[in-house]
Amino acid sequence: MAGMSSPAQPYFQRHIFFCLNERAAPQACCAGHGAQEAFAHCKKRVKELGLAGPGKVRVNKAGCLDRCQGAPVAVVYPDGVWYSYVDHEDIDEIVESHLKNGQVVERLLLPADVGR
Numbered sequence: 338m339a340g341m342s343s344p345a346q347p348y349f350q351r352h353i354f355f356c357l358n359e360r361a362a363p364q365a366c367c368a369g370h371g372a373q374e375a376f377a378h379c380k381k382r383v384k385e386l387g388l389a390g391p392g393k394v395r396v397n398k399a400g401c402l403d404r405c406q407g408a409p410v411a412v413v414y415p416d417g418v419w420y421s422y423v424d425h426e427d428i429d430e431i432v433e434s435h436l437k438n439g440q441v442v443e444r445l446l447l448p449a450d451v452g453r
């Protein structure tokens with residue numbers, strides 16, 4: 338039908354989910370490693386760069402993504418690319434390189450064997 342997007346055209350081009358979960362010490366968790374600040378910073382940058390909105394990028398909160406040993410973690414879909422970040426510069430690089438230009442930031446990739 339005219340004007341309707343097909344299932345092959347997703348509403349958002351890319352989604353980044355930030356785990357904001359908190360777990361009791363001594364368990365590793367994202368909330369204990371600046372996840373909330375990183376999420377807020379990412380949302381701000383995506384908006385500033387004009388990347389936010391339908392057909393573009395969505396920054397979402399998430400509960401535990403079950404890979405807590407790599408905390409703090411975030412995942413980009415539909416690419417299925419997982420990151421472990423440290424500071425705002427890391428977030429800026431993910432936004433600029435991956436969310437904007439589709440280039441994976443290799444240096445921040447979460448190793449495949451990192452789990453809960």
Ligand code: FES
Nearest residue numbers: 356367402404405
């Ligand atoms: S607490 Fe973040 S992945 Fe589990």
